[in-house]
Amino acid sequence: MLGTTTSTTPLYFVARFDRRLETWHDPTPRKSESTFEEFREACVKAARRNFSLVAARSSVKPSEEHVRQREEHDRKSLMIALEVYRTQNNMKPTELEFVEVKRRNLIDESGVGYLHFNFLVKGLDGKQTMFFAEVHHDLEDENDVYLCKPLAEDDLKPSKKNDQALCKGCEYGAKDLIHPTCGSFRGGHKNVCPLRLDNDDDECDYAFI
Structure with missing residues (x-):
């Protein structure tokens, strides 16, 4: 049964969750211990950590x-x-x-x-x-x-x-890259969040690109 515990189950883990929700005998929903604001704040912190990791990776000079x-x-x-x-x-x-x-x-x-x-x-x-x-x-x-x-x-x-015909993909990292006015290139027509704000020689791209 999902609501059972073992002698190795940490007490803080048991206290954190309402085990009654994990049984067939008492399916009555209860309020979460975390508020929406706490959940949102956790998501924002996770996103910031991920962005920091990407930024750190992009700043590493390749061999x-x-x-x-x-x-x-x-x-x-x-x-x-x-x-x-x-x-x-x-x-x-x-x-x-x-x-x-x-x-x-x-x-x-x-x-x-x-x-x-x-x-x-x-x-x-x-x-x-x-x-x-x-x-x-x-x-x-x-x-x-x-x-x-x-x-x-x-x-x-x-x-x-x-x-x-502006390429939105090159708008951030390669503004001086010239594109044909016909605009017939495939990529760069969507507004996407860039993974890096520069495209110097120290960039880290896919594989060895």
Whole structure:
């Protein structure tokens, strides 16, 4: 029976709960020993502790190996994204060359991870162009590339159209990451509470990202 105790049951545990509620003989409900305000306060304290743990984790500087693995993953992801763009535009592999990542940001939207990038691409004429890419945070193949395209001049100019295409996911940690005004990226359209307020090199992301 649920209401029974043993010799090893702590007295404070027995005193804390009304064992009569745990028997079939007396199912009459009684008032809880905790008020709603006490319950709310406990929830707030738990949330604050959780936020502190997340903040502490986000402030831990990753090892050099962690950074190296993340950079390598970014490079491979963007080379796949660039190949998707070349295929869509009937371009030869030699026409565009990946140069470097300029800005990155991880978005956690309802449990789905998106990575937004600004990166430089060099053409056959040697001219470098800024691209935007959105990929799955743990990209494996071309199916995990959601968008890859060069940024146009209009994308670089502040305007009402740009404001409407604002990525809410990058608003906190990567305000200078440029997005296409078409707004066709998947992540970043919902207002979500960010897990971190910065996106510097000391961030801790999924796996080694």
